[in-house]
Amino acid sequence: MFDKILIANRGEIAVRVMRSLKEMGIATVAVFSEADRQALHVRMADEAVCVGPAQSSQSYLRMDKIIDACRKTGATAVHPGYGFLSENAEFARQCQEAKITFTGPSPEANEAMGEKTRARELMQKAGVPLVPGTPEAVEEATQALAAAEEMGFPVLVKASAGGGGKGMRRVDRAADFVDAFEGARREALSAFGNGDVYVEKFVVNPRHVELQILADSQGHTIHLFERDCSIQRRHQKIIEETPCPVLSEEIRQKMGQVAVEAARAVDYEGAGTVEFLLDAEENFYFLEMNTRLQVEHPITELITGVDLVKWQVRIAAGESLDMEQDQVQRKGAAIECRIYAEDVENGFRPAPGPVLELTAPQGPGVRDDSGVYSGSVVPVHYDPMISKLCVWGKDREEALARMRRAIDEYVILGLTTNLEFHREVLEHPDVVSGDYDTQFVPDWLEERQRPKKKHGHTAELAAVLATHRRDERLQAQTSVGGAGGGGGSKSRWKDLGRLRQLGRHH
Amino acid sequence: MSQRRQYTVFNGDEEERSWQVETLAEGRYQVVTPDGETLEVDAYSPREGRLHLLSDHGSADVVFVSDGGKVDLQVRGERHQVEVYNDRELRMRAAGAGATAGDSPELVSPMAGKVVKVNCRQGAFVSHGDPLVVVEAMKMENDLQAHRGGVVESIEVEAGDAVEIGDVLVIIDDGE
Numbered sequence: 001m002f003d004k005i006l007i008a009n010r011g012e013i014a015v016r017v018m019r020s021l022k023e024m025g026i027a028t029v030a031v032f033s034e035a036d037r038q039a040l041h042v043r044m045a046d047e048a049v050c051v052g053p054a055q056s057s058q059s060y061l062r063m064d065k066i067i068d069a070c071r072k073t074g075a076t077a078v079h080p081g082y083g084f085l086s087e088n089a090e091f092a093r094q095c096q097e098a099k100i101t102f103t104g105p106s107p108e109a110n111e112a113m114g115e116k117t118r119a120r121e122l123m124q125k126a127g128v129p130l131v132p133g134t135p136e137a138v139e140e141a142t143q144a145l146a147a148a149e150e151m152g153f154p155v156l157v158k159a160s161a162g163g164g165g166k167g168m169r170r171v172d173r174a175a176d177f178v179d180a181f182e183g184a185r186r187e188a189l190s191a192f193g194n195g196d197v198y199v200e201k202f203v204v205n206p207r208h209v210e211l212q213i214l215a216d217s218q219g220h221t222i223h224l225f226e227r228d229c230s231i232q233r234r235h236q237k238i239i240e241e242t243p244c245p246v247l248s249e250e251i252r253q254k255m256g257q258v259a260v261e262a263a264r265a266v267d268y269e270g271a272g273t274v275e276f277l278l279d280a281e282e283n284f285y286f287l288e289m290n291t292r293l294q295v296e297h298p299i300t301e302l303i304t305g306v307d308l309v310k311w312q313v314r315i316a317a318g319e320s321l322d323m324e325q326d327q328v329q330r331k332g333a334a335i336e337c338r339i340y341a342e343d344v345e346n347g348f349r350p351a352p353g354p355v356l357e358l359t360a361p362q363g364p365g366v367r368d369d370s371g372v373y374s375g376s377v378v379p380v381h382y383d384p385m386i387s388k389l390c391v392w393g394k395d396r397e398e399a400l401a402r403m404r405r406a407i408d409e410y411v412i413l414g415l416t417t418n419l420e421f422h423r424e425v426l427e428h429p430d431v432v433s434g435d436y437d438t439q440f441v442p443d444w445l446e447e448r449q450r451p452k453k454k455h456g457h458t459a460e461l462a463a464v465l466a467t468h469r470r471d472e473r474l475q476a477q478t479s480v481g482g483a484g485g486g487g488g489s490k491s492r493w494k495d496l497g498r499l500r501q502l503g504r505h506h
Numbered sequence: 507m508s509q510r511r512q513y514t515v516f517n518g519d520e521e522e523r524s525w526q527v528e529t530l531a532e533g534r535y536q537v538v539t540p541d542g543e544t545l546e547v548d549a550y551s552p553r554e555g556r557l558h559l560l561s562d563h564g565s566a567d568v569v570f571v572s573d574g575g576k577v578d579l580q581v582r583g584e585r586h587q588v589e590v591y592n593d594r595e596l597r598m599r600a601a602g603a604g605a606t607a608g609d610s611p612e613l614v615s616p617m618a619g620k621v622v623k624v625n626c627r628q629g630a631f632v633s634h635g636d637p638l639v640v641v642e643a644m645k646m647e648n649d650l651q652a653h654r655g656g657v658v659e660s661i662e663v664e665a666g667d668a669v670e671i672g673d674v675l676v677i678i679d680d681g682e
Contacts, residue, residue, distance in 0.1 A: 166645050183647065186622065191645040234646070349616055350644055356571045357555060357580075380618050380671075383644060408583035411569045420584060455566070456517060457539075459586035460525070462557050462568040463577040464513045465535060465549050467590040468527040470572075471511065 001317050002026055002077045002101070007041070008066050009081030012371030012387060013293070014041035017079050020309035029073045031066060033059035035379045040371050047073050054381045060084045063091045067098050077101035077316060079309075083383070086292040087114050103316040105291045109266045113289040116160050117198055123286050126265035128258055131277065131285040133200025141178045144199050148177060151201045157181050159188030160196035165235025167191055170202055203285065205437045206277035208232065209244050210290075211259035212300045213272045214311055218320045221263050223256040224304050225330050227296055231425060233348065233441045238418075239425060240296040241335045242303055244278070245396060245434030251282045256325075262289060271297070271312050280437075295388065298369060299334035302392040333399040334392045337407070337422040339370075341384040344421045345450060352378040355386070356414030361406035365392040365399075368406075378415060386417070396434070400426060424451055514596050515540075516589040575599070613653050613676040615669045619643030623665055630658045632678060639663065639675045656680035 005021055006029040007014045018028045018041065030045035035054035042048045049069040052059035059065070061084060070078060078100055080086035089107035096102065104110070113119045117136045124130055132151050137160050138144040148155040148171065157180055159167025167188030169180040181197070189195035207230040215221040228244035229237045243252070259274035266289075273294050275287040297308050306328070311321070343351045355376050360368040370387035372378060378386055391406055393399030407423045428444065430436045453459075510528040517523065526538040530546070537545045548560040557568045570579040575595055579586045591599055623640040626632060637649040638658075656678040663675050 187642075187645070187647060190620075190642065346616070347648070349648070357569050359569075410583060411580055413569055413571050413578055413580055413585075416585075423583065453584055453586065455581040455584050456586065458559070458566045458568070458581050459579045459584075460515050460517055460523065460588055461537065461539075461545075461547070461561075462559060462566070462570060462579055462581065463572075463586075463588045463590045464515060464525045464527060464537070465547065465559070466557060466570055466572060466577060467513055467575075467592065468511060468529075468535070469549070469551070471592055472529065 002075075002313070004029060004046075004073065004075045005077045005079055005103070005313070006031065006066070006070050006073065006075035007045070007079050007081065008060070008085055009079075009083070010036055010039060010041055010060060010371075010382065012369050012385065013081040013083075013295075015044055015371050016298075016369045017081060017309050018044050020307055021079075021313070023307075024310060024313065026313070029069065029075045031060070031069055033381070035381050038376055040373055040376060049073065054379065056084065056382065063088075063094050066091075067094060067100065070098070070100050075100070077103055077313075079103040079312070080292065082292050082295060087290070089114065101316050103270070103312050105266075105268055105270050105272065109268050110291050112266045113268075113272075113291050114161065116158065116288060119288060120286075122265050123262055126261055128262050128265075128286045129284065131200050131203055131287075134198045137196035137198050139196075141181045144181055144197075145174065145177045148199050149174060151199075154202035154204070156200050156202045157184040157197050158200065159184060159192060159194070160198060161188065161192040161194040165232075167197065168235050203277045203279055205439055206230075206279050207244065207246070207437050208237075208275065208287070209247065209255070209278045209284070210273045210275040210294070211255055212294075212297070212308070213259055213263045213268065213274060214306075214308070214315070214321060215263050215268045215270065215272070216315045216320045217269050217318055220321045220324075221260045221268065222321060222323065222325045222328055223259050224300050224306060224308075224328055226252060226255065227294075227299055229296060230436055230438045231431070231441055232438055233445070237296065237338065238441065239335065239337050239422065239431075240299055241333065241396070241399070242299045243330070243333060247278070248282065251278075251284070255284055258284075258286075260325075262286065270315050271308050295338065295385075296336050298367060298388060298390045299336045302334035302367065302390060303330045303332055304328060305331075332392055332394045333396040334390060335399050335403050336388050336390045337403060337426075338385055338418075339387040339389055339410075339412075339422070340418045341378045341386055341415045342418050343416045344418050348418075350380075350384045351416040352380045352384050353415035354378075355412065357411055358413075359409075359411040360387070361389070361409035363406075363409075365402050366406050367391070368410075386412075389422075400432065420451075512593055514591050514593075517586070518588075611654075611656075611659065611677050611679055612674045613638065613650065613678060615639075615641060615650065615671060615673045615675055617641060617643040617648065618670050619648075619668075621663045621665055621667045621669060621675075622647055624661055624663065626658050626661065626676065628658050628661055632656065632658060641669060641675075650675065652676075652678060654678055654680050 004027040007017050021028050028045045030041050030048040031051045032042045051065040085091040089110040092102040092107040134147045154172045157169045169184045171177050171180045184197050185195045212224040227242045229240045231239040262274050273290045276284040278284045341351045343349045355372045358374045367390040372386045391402040393402050513525045515523040523540040528536045535547045550558045559566045575589045575591045619641045622642045626638045632652045633655045636652045639650045659677040659679040
């Protein structure tokens with residue numbers, strides 16, 4: 001087992017990985033950019049190395065600096081988290097050359113699944129069901145349009161190197177195709193340095209259901225059931241839950257088997273996720289495989305009791321899985337809400353800023369994987385996700401009620417977050433019944449009315465009393481000063497300011 | 507020794523709401539609400555920014571941050587931003603009232619990012635809500651829309667420019 005691991009990431013995921021490492025008795029090394037000096041992951045680590053300026057291309061994405069930080073600190077393995085270098089085969093290869101263990105699949109498996117067109121070919125060979133699409137990247141808009149017309153609208157234009165919804169566009173009509181095609185190419189080029197896109201048929205009203213995989217280097221591959229991630233907006237997941245509320249046990253088993261076969265087809269090692277589209281008739285199609293830890297991994301941990309990060313590390317150290325497929329048990333239901341610093345009422349714009357007050361919910365069945373604290377800052381340079389609020393319940397109903405309770409308990413002031421939006425989603429009848437698909441959020445947003453606040457009266461009362469108490473405090477201070485007792489401020493100007501605030505000096 | 511003080515509250519609209527407070531004892535207040543109802547409130551503050559209110563058995567825990575007259579509060583997971591002014595502050599506010607942000611001809615960037623595309627020309631007529639500039643931030647493209655209708659007087663950015671929060675993108679003359 002490793003003595004010391006460097007976490008090549010930031011924010012909540014770096015913190016989450018460190019927690020497992022600490023429990024395993026492994027020393028932790030954080031890396032940070034100049035903008036993250038104050039970040040929680042830096043404060044939590046045993047050692048921390050600054051790897052460059054705020055821009056991630058000059059810090060968190062600099063492979064040379066990260067490998068250098070391993071050498072300096074004597075870390076013998078790297079955990080990449082998600083995003084940044086987690087699916088970068090070149091980084092995995094450079095680690096290999098530097099004799100540093102990359103906690104993740106081989107560069108070959110990463111490449112095979114990372115290039116979506118290649119992944120599709122491989123999956124087709126392995127007998128994994130696929131959505132109809134162009135076999136490879138298309139460069140010419142006219143050629144792509146012809147392919148789109150053949151498979152029939154709506155279609156999706158997707159970046160070959162993509163992920164997280166970047167470089168992805170839905171097109172409903174031939175007339176809109178060329179603009180969307182060019183837009184996706186541009187976005188793909190700027191996000192991934194690779195503008196290749198392909199076109200595939202858009203499955204109407206699907207659910208997004210993904211299977212968690214664990215595979216060791218001895219060839220054991222198991223799945224840890226599914227997560228339903230259909231509550232999303234612009235292909236960014238907002239809320240995930242497990243189990244999928246509509247999946248039959250028969251199809252669950254089948255999807256699990258197919259996911260295991262998909263992982264085996266690329267000799268996968270470590271934790272991975274096979275994403276599927278599930279239509280209303282329970283047909284499912286392979287979407288992509290994410291060769292890393294997912295943001296939403298905690299809900300799988302909550303229902304199975306398996307720590308996925310610990311297994312990533314054990315597998316990277318060459319240990320074999322200690323459980324067979326039929327020993328993986330699930331219990332109850334779990335939900336995750338992604339808490340973002342964003343302004344829902346203004347087009348979900350990122351709203352980074354200072355965290356002045358933060359108290360996370362506690363109590364039975366609540367897990368808050370956060371990357372911030374009271375007094376910290378959500379910097380403008382990175383993804384504005386600040387926390388993943390997760391709950392477990394004995395069944396879906398209890399989990400939903402528990403999540404609403406946890407949201408009510410969550411205190412975060414100083415910046416605008418989507419906390420209240422989560423409550424609204426969780427109270428929507430379609431979410432309560434479980435009858436939703438990936439179109440649910442966009443369709444609902446079309447007609448959504450901004451919700452009425454329930455506690456306006458209490459808020460006003462509290463604001464008034466807070467102001468009244470401030471005024472009385474200021475008055476007490478100035479009257480002591482005025483009596484010549486020496487207790488007041490040394491500055492006459494400050495005294496004057498206070499008096500003016502109180503309205504006692506005209 | 508205690509006097510009754512008056513506070514004016516704005517809660518999301520321009521309607522003035524008047525509250526009155528009188529201190530009865532340390533942490534105990536008599537409050538007259540804007541509807542004329544009289545409440546007795548027991549307020550406990552473990553530290554600055556935290557207030558727990560008890561009123562006729564009703565219990566509410568409140569967290570707040572205040573900045574000038576603006577108070578940002580959270581009550582039972584619900585966020586409120588209200589403005590509270592004592593009489594003196596209210597007079598100063600009235601004296602200082604001038605042009606508001608909505609009257610400005612400048613469309614400013616609400617985010618830091620890169621201009622991907624400019625969708626308008628100088629001299630063009632635009633309506634409120636027309637998409638004028640595409641700014642990429644956090645690797646997503648955002649359509650920034652006209653904040654008012656009018657004629658595009660000038661365009662201050664071009665594709666490829668880096669912009670910061672508050673940078674002027676387009677100036678729109680509404681003819682007034």
